[in-house]
Amino acid sequence: MALAIQAVTFAQQYAYSWLHPAPKKTDQPLKLGVLSSAQINAAAVIHPTETHPDVILYAIASRDSATAKSQAHKYGFLKSYGSYDDLLEDPAIDMVYISAPNGLHFEWASKALDAGKHVLLEKPFTSNAMEAKKLVEKAEKSGKILMEAFHWQFHPAAHCFRQILNSGKYGKIIQTHAIMTSTPEIPGGDVRWQYDLAGGSLMDMTYVLSFTRYALKADLPLEVISAKARPAKHDPRVDAAMDAKLLFKTIEGYDVHSTIYTDMDRAWKMGVIPRFWELPSIEVETEQAKIYFYNAMMPHVYHYISITDKETGRTTYEKHYSGGPQWLETGEAYWSTYRYQLEAFVDKVRGRQPAHWVTNRESILQMETIDEVYRKSGLPLRPTSVMAVSA
Numbered sequence: 124m125a126l127a128i129q130a131v132t133f134a135q136q137y138a139y140s141w142l143h144p145a146p147k148k149t150d151q152p153l154k155l156g157v158l159s160s161a162q163i164n165a166a167a168v169i170h171p172t173e174t175h176p177d178v179i180l181y182a183i184a185s186r187d188s189a190t191a192k193s194q195a196h197k198y199g200f201l202k203s204y205g206s207y208d209d210l211l212e213d214p215a216i217d218m219v220y221i222s223a224p225n226g227l228h229f230e231w232a233s234k235a236l237d238a239g240k241h242v243l244l245e246k247p248f249t250s251n252a253m254e255a256k257k258l259v260e261k262a263e264k265s266g267k268i269l270m271e272a273f274h275w276q277f278h279p280a281a282h283c284f285r286q287i288l289n290s291g292k293y294g295k296i297i298q299t300h301a302i303m304t305s306t307p308e309i310p311g312g313d314v315r316w317q318y319d320l321a322g323g324s325l326m327d328m329t330y331v332l333s334f335t336r337y338a339l340k341a342d343l344p345l346e347v348i349s350a351k352a353r354p355a356k357h358d359p360r361v362d363a364a365m366d367a368k369l370l371f372k373t374i375e376g377y378d379v380h381s382t383i384y385t386d387m388d389r390a391w392k393m394g395v396i397p398r399f400w401e402l403p404s405i406e407v408e409t410e411q412a413k414i415y416f417y418n419a420m421m422p423h424v425y426h427y428i429s430i431t432d433k434e435t436g437r438t439t440y441e442k443h444y445s446g447g448p449q450w451l452e453t454g455e456a457y458w459s460t461y462r463y464q465l466e467a468f469v470d471k472v473r474g475r476q477p478a479h480w481v482t483n484r485e486s487i488l489q490m491e492t493i494d495e496v497y498r499k500s501g502l503p504l505r506p507t508s509v510m511a512v513s514a
């Protein structure tokens with residue numbers, strides 16, 4: 124279902140790019156370079172850039188020059204490059220977006236920082252925590268901006284969800300449950316199934332840990348209590364599914380039990396009904412209520428936050444497509460998570476305070492948590508790239 128909601132996002136963002144004509148660009152807009160011709164590019168940065176006055180679609184690179192050329196033509200990039208290295212050598216480029224497979228994130232983010240570019244890097248940040256730490260060290264030395272593209276956290280709905288939890292109105296958090304699955308299954312040849320490219324359901328659907336850690340404002344879990352992987356048939360190192368229980372301590376000092384479930388090949392209900400309703404979501408149970416954020420990953424397509432009073436059973440619903448405690452007057456109801464993310468990224472590059480930010484420390488903690496879950500499940504950590512070993 125995650126793939127279907129992504130397809131809806133593509134269609135929606137494409138429609139909005141027609142419905143909301145491009146604003147006039149600033150005199151010296153930032154020049155964006157895109158590394159790879161990945162499917163996600165259009166929703167993640169191309170359409171957001173079209174509606175941002177201070178960035179332009181400057182160049183796109185592919186390992187294949189014909190692909191780069193046709194993508195440049197399709198989306199209106201000024202230049203195309205037949206190799207990622209060539210794009211990075213272009214001194215005019217200010218910032219790059221990297222949507223290569225997970226296992227190549229370290230290498231290309233590292234090279235981009237060396238080339239003096241700001242980097243918006245797809246999730247998951249790297250293949251493992253060791254790579255994450257090395258990459259952050261490099262970013263700190265370079266003085267350039269590096270951020271993991273956890274787009275969902277930039278949406279007003281995410282901020283309202285956290286505000287509800289922070290309000291204290293519903294008592295302490297007791298437990299959380301986060302889920303992200305795919306029915307029909309992620310197709311066989313996809314990069315997500317390849318161990319060497321740091322595939323696996325927990326890596327791809329890393330949102331479940333992001334939802335959980337964001338809701339709890341938690342660093343590392345105290346403990347991964349259990350983790351059960353369902354290995355892929357073609358390669359037992361790849362988790363087709365991961366089911367884990369974690370114990371966190373909140374910053375207020377009390378314990379919370381959390382479950383996470385990811386599945387790239389979720390069984391259909393009774394074997395015949397695809398679970399279209401099962402969108403990436405989190406439920407937070409507090410002393411007095413159950414607070415559920417439905418479709419936390421792509422809330423711009425559709426979402427709700429329901430609050431069910433445990434005593435009365437009464438449920439109230441909230442929806443937030445713009446504004447909220449962090450964006451205030453900035454943003455439009457049609458903005459996607461990715462558009463909000465780009466707004467924040469450009470603010471940061473321009474030296475302004477962004478409304479929200481995913482810190483590099485957060486990304487390291489996220490990768491450490493992923494590693495811990497893999498260790499507990501008995502699966503190997505995702506392989507460290509040759510470049511990271513020698514870095």
Ligand SMILES: NC(=O)C1=CN([C@@H]2O[C@H](COP(=O)(O)OP(=O)(O)OC[C@H]3O[C@@H](n4cnc5c(N)ncnc54)[C@H](OP(=O)(O)O)[C@@H]3O)[C@@H](O)[C@H]2O)C=CC1
Pocket residue numbers: 129159160161162163164167184185186187190222223224225227245246247272274314327
């Ligand atoms: N934020 C979000 O909502 C989403 C994020 N993602 C993330 O984006 C990244 C890409 O995912 P996705 O869009 O599904 O990937 P795709 O398979 O669509 O694209 C990956 C691209 O990477 C390039 N590439 C470089 N080396 C390789 C290689 N060895 N094998 C395959 N492709 C290679 C290719 O571009 P070329 O041939 O042009 O060089 C390819 O088009 C992942 O890290 C994923 O987690 C994915 C989907 C949604």
Ligand SMILES: O=C1OC[C@@H](O)[C@H](O)[C@H]1O
Pocket residue numbers: 125126127129327328
């Ligand atoms: O980040 C993502 O978002 C959408 C999902 O379908 C996809 O598997 C994942 O990579």
